[in-house]
Amino acid sequence: MLYWLMKYVLLGPLLRLVFRPQVEGLHHVPDTGPVILASNHLSFSDSIFTPLVVKRRVTFIAKAEYFTGKGVKGWLTKMFFVGSGTIPVDRSGGRAARAALDTQLRVLRGGGIAGIYPEGTRSPDGRLYRGKTGVARLALESGAPVVPTAMLNADEIQPPGKLIPKIARVRIRFGPPLDFSRYAGMAGDRFVERAVTDEIMYELMELSGREYVDMYAQKAKSPPANPVPREPVPV
Template sequence: MLQLLIRRGLAPLVRLIYRPEVHGAEKVPRTGPVIFASNHRAAVDTFLIPVIAPRPVSFLAKAEYFTGRGPRSRVFAAFLRALNYVPVERGNAAAGMAALEAARKVLDEGGAFGIYPEGTRSLDGKVHRGHTGVGALALATGAQVVPVALTGTEKMLPIGKKVPRLAKVCVRFGEPLEFSRYEGMENSPAIRRAITDEIMYKILELSELEYVDKYHKRPGEAA
């Protein structure tokens, strides 16, 4: 019930207030497993894509968001569940495997899953080299990959702010990519790299941003 309310009530409200420019939503497959692979500009991205996409999209969220006992925490957890967020532990290798399994479960059930191949938010406004987890996930599940390009969300919710501002935001969905030609090659690092690079190139084309052929450093990492 809450999920229906959010999709039919919150999504139109977000469009009305923030007026995001949306292109290519008609290209998104309405059924079957789909990976939404997007560049990442701001914390609000993970909320915006599920609200804008023409079908429910699951993202991972920190497990502690779902375990609070106070009324406010419970309401927040219910809201995240209604948006199909999947709780997962983070911070170590075991957590990484758990995240991959959580994503596979969503896709194996015919759902849609959102992922940021760059691994972290871009702090310089550029598109960076993608990590090959998205390629591995596409190979393991046979899911189609819809490239997504976001622009302007870093102005909608700048770092350190909690309330989204009015800003020009654009969401572009690309043509679905399928990689059945690589069936049986799940264990090849070169194939995972090739798939990831193809996805990142499509995101780059859609976004019209500058590309940097190296991984983006996470906040706190040494230069």
């Protein structure tokens, strides 16, 4: 009830008025049945803009800490995620990845739309990074088609680390559904899952026009283990 109130009465109309979404290929999202929206991840607001433009409910997952923040910022963050249909998941334990997968599988088996970021984290510089194979496992275990979803300028509207987004027109592009039924029964095969993931990432690269980097985004964010000392500059 709170989700529908936020999307269609309170939050949704305001966001559509302010950010005037420009959407391409929305017809690729099926009107019924399970589907996976696999998106590049440029901004904190990605999980808000995508559900805003899709008529059906889109369920993303997010770490539980987003729902427990203190003060005005914490309350606003929680309301944004509640309004976009995001489900909190405890990702602190060793079984966190499986818990996240099971949550999305329940959504798909109920005929819903599961949103996922194959990169696993926001891009540190706007480029598209290597996908993790969780998206392939989700597709193979559920049998749901995958609709590649390209966020085109969310990092310009709300760059990483910025709380207040800039007022600009958000642009999103959906690609044709990808069918992986030819791999039915092969979930758990790491070679198949890598092939499926790479196919999804290729489509995201084509749709988004972003440079692809064959490295995990989390590694790109981490400082080098043994940084090379700089040589003194002669004076």
